[in-house]
Amino acid sequence: MRVILVWMLFLSQFAFAEKAKNDIRVHLQPAVFSVTMVMIHDVVNPPAASRFYTYCMLGAYEIVAQNNKEIVSPTTFIQSMEPVKMEFAAGYDYRIAALYAILETGRLILPSGYMLEEDQKKLVIALLRDGHSQKKINEAIAVAQEVSKKIAANAATDGYLKLSTRVRYRPKKGDAYWYPTPPGYIEGIEPHWKTIRPMLIDSCNQFVPKPPVAFSKDSTSEFYKLTYEVYAVGKKMTEKERFIASYWDCNPFAINTSGHMSIGFKKISPGGHWMNITGIVTSKANLDLDRGIMVHALVAATLMDSFISCWDEKYRSSRIRPETVINRYIDPKWQPLLQTPPFPEYTSGHSVISTSVSEVLTYFLGDNFAFRDDTEVIFDLPTRDFRSFRQAAEEAAISRLYGGIHYRDAIENGQVQGKAIAQFIIEKLQKKGVKPLI
Known part of the structure; x- marks a missing residue:
């Protein structure tokens, strides 16, 4: 019963997004929820889940900051995060790139990230229905993919990949x-x-x-x-x-x-x-x-x-x-x-x-x-x-x-x-x- 309810809510998120034509904001919550669904599937523990959410959002945040002067770049206060150099055709839709980057980063770093490929396809379909051209969408996806690769590379240096090589934990001895x-x-x-x-x-x-x-x-x-x-x-x-x-x-x-x-x-x-x-x-x-x-x-x-x-x-x-x-x-x-x-x-x-x-x-x-x-x-x-x-x-x-x-x-x-x-x-x-x- 719970599985059915989860998927009903998942589908309703995209249905809601498709109804709100030309309002790209409505695609944000479904994108984050898609990442959540994969983590539920993978039984990601609480600390690790917070890490995955952070990297999935950082690429999107940096794309926005590089295109909106009112938004302060995360590279000014996030440890070990360098500005992401982006050399792409002028005029790409950074909002689409940011949304896609949430899913793309998740695809690259989550254990079952491949599951997000279907969500990426659904996002593209929803964007086309909103009136965005395939050309603009493709340009934005190219940016998102490049940024997500760099975010994933940065994530690989934070110590997470070394956790499995550390000495196995044994509980301390004593009643306390x-x-x-x-x-x-x-x-x-x-x-x-x-x-x-x-x-x-x-x-x-x-x-x-x-x-x-x-x-x-x-x-x-x-x-x-x-x-x-x-x-x-x-x-x-x-x-x-x-x-x-x-x-x-x-x-x-x-x-x-x-x-x-x-x-x-x-x-x-x-x-x-x-x-x-x-x-x-x-x-x-x-x-x-x-x-x-x-x-x-x-x-x-x-x-x-x-x-x-x-x-x-x-x-x-x-x-x-x-x-x-x-x-x-x-x-x-x-x-x-x-x-x-x-x-x-x-x-x-x-x-x-x-x-x-x-x-x-x-x-x-x-x-x-x-x-x-x-x-x-x-x-x-x-x-x-x-x-x-x-x-x-x-x-x-x-x-x-x-x-x-x-x-x-x-x-x-x-x-x-x-x-x-x-x-x-x-x-x-x-x-x-x-x-x-x-």
């Missing part, structure tokens, strides 16, 4: 440290992610949060109180809390067991959820294509840096998950509402990235920017109305306590970490002349 959790007992995801070259921040350890509350088995200790809170919330959860936890689950691959059978369910990543929100709000704000692409690219880069910072702390503290502690010392039969993710607990990833992105979106579109989020409709959940990006981020953060997968200090300190990252990024953008859009 993370250990793989049921039902899959999957080994730690991306333990060396801190080695990835960041986009906007200076280094992986630039925003180290304060240490987590120290582990203790003592029932009077602060750590035990944090653990018991997770346990108590899980035992007496309201329907509203249960819904919020499920809404922000964003687990790319959850395993459901029934007897001896295990069934995997693919879902959108936390970054994918915020990228879709970005598409919704840039459309509602009536931004032109150029600024819509810029905001998507900067949200993606913020996501990428936030995951790098968060993952640096996760594998430094390697803190044990609530499920493990509760099962060992409180209730061996207790289970969290959400499936515990396969990596250490501190800090909360969703808290970090949701806070940082909400601050960046607030910078561009203002506080109290109300929006309706339909991201989770494809996973049988209803639309949600939020009065601001910060409200959505607050809910995403506390959802991890309701879901039983994070202690409160990991959530709150994750929010502090995310806000610090965002403030640094916003100050850098301000210095380079990237201004609010509303």
